Amino acid sequence: DAGITQSPRHKVTETGTPVTLRCHQTENHRYMYWYRQDPGHGLRLIHYSYGVKDTDKGEVSDGYSVSRSKTEDFLLTLESATSSQTSVYFCAIHGTGGTEAFFGQGTRLTVV
Amino acid sequence: EDQVTQSPEALRLQEGESSSLNCSYTVSGLRGLFWYRQDPGKGPEFLFTLYSAGEEKEKERLKATLTKKESFLHITAPKPEDSATYLCAGVSGNTPLVFGKGTRLSVIA
Numbered sequence: 001d002a003g004i005t006q007s008p009r010h011k012v013t014e015t016g017t018p019v020t021l022r023c024h025q026t027e028n029h030r031y032m033y034w035y036r037q038d039p040g041h042g043l044r045l046i047h048y049s050y051g052v053k054d055t056d057k058g059e060v061s062d063g064y065s066v067s068r069s070k071t072e073d074f075l076l077t078l079e080s081a082t083s084s085q086t087s088v089y090f091c092a093i094h095g096t097g098g099t100e101a102f103f104g105q106g107t108r109l110t111v112v
Numbered sequence: 113e114d115q116v117t118q119s120p121e122a123l124r125l126q127e128g129e130s131s132s133l134n135c136s137y138t139v140s141g142l143r144g145l146f147w148y149r150q151d152p153g154k155g156p157e158f159l160f161t162l163y164s165a166g167e168e169k170e171k172e173r174l175k176a177t178l179t180k181k182e183s184f185l186h187i188t189a190p191k192p193e194d195s196a197t198y199l200c201a202g203v204s205g206n207t208p209l210v211f212g213k214g215t216r217l218s219v220i221a
Contacts (some may be wrong), residue, residue, distance in 0.1 A: 100146050101201070107156050
C-alpha cells in the first residue's frame with residue numbers, strides 16, 4: 001500500500017469553528033491533492049500542491065486554505081466551518097508525468 | 113477545459129453478464145488515463161494506467177482499453193464482489209488529475 005495517511009478519520013465540529021485536516025505521505029511524491037466527495041458530484045478538487053510552498057486552487061476552493069511546509073505533509077484548513085462543508089475529504093499523491101495517484105482512506109467531516 | 117465523462121452513471125448486472133463501462137475524455141496532451149475502484153466508505157483503489165491509444169491492461173475479470181477519445185473498462189463474467197463504483201481520471205503534463213463522476217456497478221447473484 002502507498003504510504004499515505006489522513007488524520008483524523010472522523011470529525012464532528014460546530015459551525016464557525018476552524019478545522020484542520022492532515023495528509024501525510026512517506027513516498028516523497030511531488031504532487032499532493034485534496035478532494036471532497038459528495039453524492040452526485042464525484043470527486044471535486046479543492047486545492048493541490050506541486051511542491052513545498054507551491055499550491056494552487058481547484059474547482060471548489062472557496063472557504064478552504066492549504067499549506068505545505070515540507071514534502072510529506074499537506075494540510076487543509078477550513079477557517080470557519082459551514083454545514084455545506086460536511087463531506088468526505090480525500091488526499092491523494094502522485095509523482096511526476098503520467099504516474100498513477102494513490103489515495104488516503106478519507107476523512108468524514110460533519111459540521112453541525 | 114479538460115473533462116472526463118463516464119457512462120452509464122449506474123449499471124446493474126446479473127452475475128456472469130459481461131458488460132463495459134465508458135470513459136470519454138477531452139484532456140489535451142493526455143499523459144495517462146487511470147481507472148480506480150471505490151468501495152463504500154473507502155478511498156479509491158488504483159486499478160490500471162493506460163498511456164497510449166491501442167494499449168490494453170488486464171486484471172482478473174477486468175480489461176481496460178484506450179482509444180484517442182475514450183477508454184473502456186470491460187467486465188467479463190462479473191461476480192457480486194465486483195460491485196463498486198469505478199472511477200476514471202486523466203492527467204496531462206503537470207496539471208491536476210481530472211476525474212469523471214464514476215459508474216456505480218451492482219452485480220446481482
